[in-house]
Amino acid sequence: MATLGFVGLGAMGSRLARRLLDAGHAVVGYNRTRARAQSLVAAGLRVADSPRAVAEACEVVFSMVMDDRALRAVALGPDGIVAGLSGGSVYVEMSTVSPAVTREIGEAVAARGAAMLDAPVSGSTITVEQGQASFMVGGDPDALERVRPYLLAIGAAVTRVGPLGLAKCMKVASNLTLPVQMLAFSEAVLLAEKSGIAREVAVEALLKSVMASPMVKYRGPFVVGRMPAEAWFSVPKIQKDLQLALDQGRAVGVPLPTTALAHEWLTMARGLGLGDYDFAVVFDVLAWMSGLPGSPKSTGGA
């Protein structure tokens, strides 16, 4: 069993690291807010004092942090991951961040004689716990073969999409479809409801129809049951991803009209006080505009 490093032990990172611990690997971890790592200490995690110390202790290091700013903070500088890498190390970066920052860090990693892969995660916290997450991977194929067993200890599938940075492009392309699908689902439910079909019946019919993607199957019930008090994927987090998609679209010359609309729709949700909920509250915004009640929730809501 290997000694592996993990930097960023938030909602996703802690669960990803936990899968590695449960598979029998030794894991050295770091989180900016140290207290957040404590729950994993009981499971065997050794906490290091800096991202650099994590990289110095392991030949393979993973990171999973919020955004471009967070990634720069943990990867660069004298205490960053890159400073602790040695020749032959592999750095696997999993955050949903921009391809440009990923490639910039990749250059610094290569300068140290190490390899970098981008391996963003498809799936939610629950999917990770169930071992059903999948990875899109960009970067050197030999480096991927070295870390493939660890990725498969965490999740169910690995798809190599090309050179470093392209997996982040693929992830952002994939994520833009989530609120767009949810908005289309909301239009269908509310059109049916205001035409005289009970909301529960409309949701049931749609969930049995060909439009019911796995994402719609997960979130469709939110609009008739209780929206989870703790967001599966909050409004600000999905807006970060939509902005990455819009930036990428501008860079390569692909218009993303439904992405832009979904982004604005989520800003409306924040304006209505729904920003802490799951992005499924795109439904509530349209319900409010249609003169219909929003989804049942424990607190707040339009």
Ligand SMILES: NC(=O)c1ccc[n+]([C@@H]2O[C@H](COP(=O)([O-])OP(=O)(O)OC[C@H]3O[C@@H](n4cnc5c(N)ncnc54)[C@H](OP(=O)(O)O)[C@@H]3O)[C@@H](O)[C@H]2O)c1
């Ligand atoms: N949640 C999901 O369902 C899901 C699914 C797929 C992908 N993702 C992606 O996974 C990444 C992490 O999301 P999450 O859900 O785990 O969020 P989270 O629970 O808020 O965790 C964010 C992590 O980033 C760290 N961080 C934030 N700003 C930082 C900074 N300036 N310097 C150093 N560390 C910083 C946090 O450290 P602190 O604890 O100190 O704040 C924490 O470890 C995001 O890119 C997200 O888009 C999430």
